[in-house]
Amino acid sequence: MKDPLTPYGNRPMVTPIVHAVNYEYSSFEVLRQITDGEIDGYTYHRDDNPTVRAVEHTIATLEQGEDCIIATSGMAACTMVFFTFLKSGDHLILFHDIYGANYKVSLILEKMGVHITWLDANESSQIESHIRDNTRMIFLESPSNPLIKTIDIVKMAEITRKKNVLLVVDNTFATPYHQKPLSLGADIVIHSATKALGGHNDLMAGAIITKKEFYDLLWFTRQAIGTTLDAYSASLLERGLKTFALRAEKMSINAQVMAEYLKKHPKIKNLRYPGLPDDAGHEISKTQMQNGFGGMLAFEVGETIEEAKTFISSLKTIIHAVSLGATESLICIPFLTTMLYLPEDRRTLFGVRKNTIRLSAGIDPATELISDLKQALEKV
Numbered sequence: 001m002k003d004p005l006t007p008y009g010n011r012p013m014v015t016p017i018v019h020a021v022n023y024e025y026s027s028f029e030v031l032r033q034i035t036d037g038e039i040d041g042y043t044y045h046r047d048d049n050p051t052v053r054a055v056e057h058t059i060a061t062l063e064q065g066e067d068c069i070i071a072t073s074g075m076a077a078c079t080m081v082f083f084t085f086l087k088s089g090d091h092l093i094l095f096h097d098i099y100g101a102n103y104k105v106s107l108i109l110e111k112m113g114v115h116i117t118w119l120d121a122n123e124s125s126q127i128e129s130h131i132r133d134n135t136r137m138i139f140l141e142s143p144s145n146p147l148i149k150t151i152d153i154v155k156m157a158e159i160t161r162k163k164n165v166l167l168v169v170d171n172t173f174a175t176p177y178h179q180k181p182l183s184l185g186a187d188i189v190i191h192s193a194t195k196a197l198g199g200h201n202d203l204m205a206g207a208i209i210t211k212k213e214f215y216d217l218l219w220f221t222r223q224a225i226g227t228t229l230d231a232y233s234a235s236l237l238e239r240g241l242k243t244f245a246l247r248a249e250k251m252s253i254n255a256q257v258m259a260e261y262l263k264k265h266p267k268i269k270n271l272r273y274p275g276l277p278d279d280a281g282h283e284i285s286k287t288q289m290q291n292g293f294g295g296m297l298a299f300e301v302g303e304t305i306e307e308a309k310t311f312i313s314s315l316k317t318i319i320h321a322v323s324l325g326a327t328e329s330l331i332c333i334p335f336l337t338t339m340l341y342l343p344e345d346r347r348t349l350f351g352v353r354k355n356t357i358r359l360s361a362g363i364d365p366a367t368e369l370i371s372d373l374k375q376a377l378e379k380v
C-alpha cells in the first residue's frame with residue numbers, strides 16, 4: 001500500500017510525528033493480524049506509535065540489543081523493569097550508588113513484598129555472599145551516580161549467570177558510545193534518555209534495551225500502565241540521536257581535560273574520574289569502556305558546603321542545574337539536589353559529602369571550561 005503522505009514513495013528524511021491516538025483498521029483481517037502479533041501494526045497510542053517505534057529501533061542498534069522499549073522517563077523505565085521482573089517474596093540487590101529516585105521506588109517495592117539489600121559499589125566484588133535463593137535481580141550503575149565509581153560488569157555477569165539472577169545496568173552515565181553492557185553480559189540495559197541520548201535538555205524519556213523475549217514482557221507492562229512516550233518527544237529524541245556520537249566524544253574529551261586540571265588543584269579533593277590513571281576504577285573501566293571514559297566527574301571543593309556553594313555560584317560558563325549529558329556543562333551538589341530523595345543520613349552513607357560536587361561536561365570549548373573553573377576556584 002502506498003504511503004498516503006508520500007504518494008510517489010519519496011521517503012521523508014525525518015520520521016513523521018504521528019500524533020494520532022487511534023488508527024482506522026483497514027479491514028477485520030488486518031485487525032486480527034495486529035492483535036495476534038503477526039504484523040507490527042498500530043491501533044492505539046498506549047500500545048505503540050510509529051514515531052516512538054522508529055527511535056526504539058535506533059537505540060536497540062546503539063546498544064547492540066534485540067529490541068528497545070521507550071518510556072516516558074528514565075524512572076518510568078526503571079520502574080517498568082522492577083514491576084515486570086519482580087514479585088512479592090523476591091530479593092533485589094541495589095547499590096547505594098544509583099540515582100536517588102530509585103530509593104523512592106524501593107519503598108513502593110517493599111510495600112509490595114520485595115526484599116531489598118543495599119550495597120556500596122565498593123562491595124561489588126563480594127556480591128556472591130549477598131545472593132540468596134530468592135535473589136531475582138541485581139541493579140547497578142557504572143560509572144555510578146553521583147560518585148563515578150566503577151563496577152566490573154563482566155565479573156558481575158559471570159556470577160549472575162551462574163546464580164540465575166537478572167543483571168540490570170543503568171548505562172546513563174557511560175552512554176552506549178563508551179560502554180555496551182549487553183555485550184559485557186548484562187541482561188537488561190536502562191537509560192534515562194532525558195540525558196545524553198536526547199542531549200538538549202528538552203525532552204524526558206527512558207529506554208530499556210534487551211532481548212526479544214524480555215521486550216515482549218516489558219511491552220505488556222507499558223501497555224498496561226500507560227508509560228508510552230508521546231510522538232513529539234520521540235521525534236526530539238530521534239533528532240538528538242543524530243549528533244549523539246559527536247556530543248559523547250566531545251563530552252568525554254572535556255571531562256578528561258577538566259579532571260586532569262582539577263586533579264592538580266590544591267582546593268580539590270577526592271576527584272573521581274575513570275579516565276585518570278590513578279582512579280580506583282581506571283583499570284576495569286579500560287576493559288569495559290571504549291573511546292574515552294564519559295562526561296561525568298565528581299570531586300570535593302574546599303572543606304565545607306559553603307565553599308562548594310561559593311565555587312558553584314562563581315561559575316559563568318558551567319551552569320548550576322541538575323541533569324546531565326547535555327550540550328551545556330551542568331554542575332550541582334548532590335547532597336542538596338539529586339539525593340534529596342534520600343533521608344539525610346543515607347545521603348552520606350557511601351562516600352558523598354556535603355561539599356561533593358557532580359559535574360557533567362557539555363560540548364563547550366575546553367579552554368573556556370578550564371578558565372571558568374580556574375576563576376571560580378580563586379573565589380573559594
Ligand SMILES: Cc1ncc(COP(=O)(O)O)c(C=O)c1O
Pocket residue numbers: 073074075076099141145170172173191192193194195204205206323
Ligand atoms: C543514572 C540515572 N538513571 C535514571 C535517572 C532518571 O531519569 P529521568 O529523570 O529521565 O526519570 C537519572 C536522572 O537523573 C539518572 O541520572
